[in-house]
Amino acid sequence: MNRKLASVQTILSVEPIEGADKIEKIKVLGWTLVAQKDEFKPGDRCVFFEVDLLLPSENPNFAFMAKYNYRIRTIKLRGILSQGLALPLSTMPEGYFYQDGDDVTDLIGVKKYEVLARFSSGPNSPKLQTWPFYVPKTDETRIQSEPELLNEMKGLPYYITTKMDGASATYLYKDGFFKVCSRNNEVEYDENSWYWQVAKKYDLENKFKVFGKNYAIQGELCGPGIQKNRLNLKERDLFVFSAYNIDEQRYLNYKEMLYFIYAYNFGLEIVPQEEFPLTGFDYSLEQLLKMAQGKYLDTNNEKEGIVVRPLEETYSKTLKGRLSFKVFKRFQSFKSF
DSSP states (O other): OOOOSEEEEEEEEEEEOTTOSSEEEEEETTEEEEEETTSOOTTOEEEEEOSSEEOOTTOGGGGGGGGGTTEEOEEEETTEEEESEEEEGGGSOSSOOOOTTOBOHHHHTOEEOOOOOOSOSSSSOOOEEOOOTTSOOOOOEEGGGOTTHHHHHTTSOEEEEEEOOSEEEEEEEETTEEEEEOSSSEEOOOTTOHHHHHHHHTTHHHHHHHHOSOEEEEEEEESTTSGGGTTOOSSOEEEEEEEEETTTTEEOOHHHHHHHHHHTTOOOEEOOEEEEEESOOOOOHHHHHHHTOSBOTTSSSBOOEEEEEESSOOEETTTTEEOOEEEEOSSOOOEEO
16 A cells, blocks of 8 residues: 555644744644644644655645745754644645545645665666556555554564665566666666666576566665765665565565575675564554664664564555554654744
8 A cells, every 4th residue: 555645634632832822733643743823723634744745836725835845844843843744624625525544645646755866877867667567666654644553563473674764676577577676667777777786786687587486675775875875885785675476466474585585595685673573562652763763783873763564464454455664763854943
């Protein structure tokens, strides 16, 4: 299931902000936001927009965001961290009956803001093709947007890994063809492409052919030139977080993934573990937010967060798909006003 970038939600609470006459603190789902004073009261419905997305510039309801290039960021106002944006339901198109939880991402036309690795380090970027429909795209739901996932995870054997700060990459083999993909597109071959350079570094095409089955490897491309290289890597590398059986249309569970990567000598690194596989998940949101803080190994750079998954692949009724979520640290980078 695609992440809900914009959805209809309920205002859970409204609190004053000391020394502020025009703004107040509100809560939506697991998020704390800042809104105009008297714009909402508890129980009101709103349109909630996640951070790191782009609003459609042609919509006059979002004209006030022009000075921010229509990008929603984490900001700090009067000492309150605001992670997202809430607008009255009246800003939505008329003629629809809106219910709590409705995904209105496509209806409004918001897009995810992404800073990806350049497709090529040369003067000309290669052509991009459509995403191969038989492999899911990589995207993780933020736990603050779907806090009920904590109940779905409760009691399950689980593992927690570091959220690497880079660019999503997928390498796959199907019916004799090897493909390289960014987060949203297949990337045609180019010897200067950072995605293809990693494929060549590990000889992935030949290794897939030796393996001989229709599989995909998904991971985070990190290193020089990508997201400020917060891991301080000397060269670009791939950290695997998922493997997918294309013929069976399923993700490999944790042990299957490790066996696939190591037994068939792909030579790739797995994303670092925060906790080794354990039984009985029983974390609160506050505990996870605390765990999400810290630094990348052997650096002074703050890590992006963590990812939580069950040991055995599990269907999520909330997500209508794979049970998995990410937790960004509470004090992510922000602009202070």
